Amino acid sequence: MRKLVSFVVPAYDERAYIGEVVKALDAVKLPDGVNREIVVVDDGSTDGTADYLETLSDILSLKIHRLEKNSGKGSALRAGFGVAKGDVIVVCDADSEYSADDLPGVVQPILDGRADIVYGSRFLGAISGMKFANRLANRILTASANILFNAHITDEATAYKAFNRKVLNSINLTCTGFEFCPEVTAKTLKRGYKIQEVPIKYVARSIEEGKKIKWQDGFVAIWTLIKYRFTN
Numbered sequence: 001m002r003k004l005v006s007f008v009v010p011a012y013d014e015r016a017y018i019g020e021v022v023k024a025l026d027a028v029k030l031p032d033g034v035n036r037e038i039v040v041v042d043d044g045s046t047d048g049t050a051d052y053l054e055t056l057s058d059i060l061s062l063k064i065h066r067l068e069k070n071s072g073k074g075s076a077l078r079a080g081f082g083v084a085k086g087d088v089i090v091v092c093d094a095d096s097e098y099s100a101d102d103l104p105g106v107v108q109p110i111l112d113g114r115a116d117i118v119y120g121s122r123f124l125g126a127i128s129g130m131k132f133a134n135r136l137a138n139r140i141l142t143a144s145a146n147i148l149f150n151a152h153i154t155d156e157a158t159a160y161k162a163f164n165r166k167v168l169n170s171i172n173l174t175c176t177g178f179e180f181c182p183e184v185t186a187k188t189l190k191r192g193y194k195i196q197e198v199p200i201k202y203v204a205r206s207i208e209e210g211k212k213i214k215w216q217d218g219f220v221a222i223w224t225l226i227k228y229r230f231t232n
Helices: 015-026 049-054 073-083 100-111 132-149 165-169 180-190 215-230
Strands: 003-011 034-043 062-067 088-091 117-128 161-164 195-203
Touching (some): 015 034, 015 049, 015 100, 034 049, 088 100, 100 117, 117 132, 132 215, 161 180
Parallel strands (some): 117 195
């Protein structure tokens, strides 16, 4: 039976980058017998992101799902998971901070049956341009996840996360914003799943270039980890 990998991409006002991202995902080398679909969830963009995607009709694997209003990354991802049909679900950002060349290494352990969850770790790979404050915040978040859930990961907040479909089916996600990462990390670890990591490359972009996460989101992330350590 042929397997299907779904790349799920939440996008909000990413017209400047989304074409490059989608084309890179379409070119990712997957093993023989593995198909792909690219599910882009337009999160109420005001810059014509979805309209631009409609012009990419030559990318047959592309599916566009529109949300009427901006609802947040978590809401967009949950909508994307509902649309995606893949045996393997891969979360991808809509900007150019991450390299699609690393994705074969992210999905292969799941395709081989060696893992149910794989995170692409920037801290095991190569990082360029990340500010000290962002690096420190990432370290604190990862340490918090490891302490709270007795885990051994190096990059809790990475945008490259891949899941066996059964993993996402086994948890109830309620996130609406950037708390997706700590929620999915907490809930999967709490259910006993192990997170395997592979090294990836990362080139940070600035707020001026469209980066949307804010320092306040770090506090929300820590609270999310603590909350799901003691609740369902």
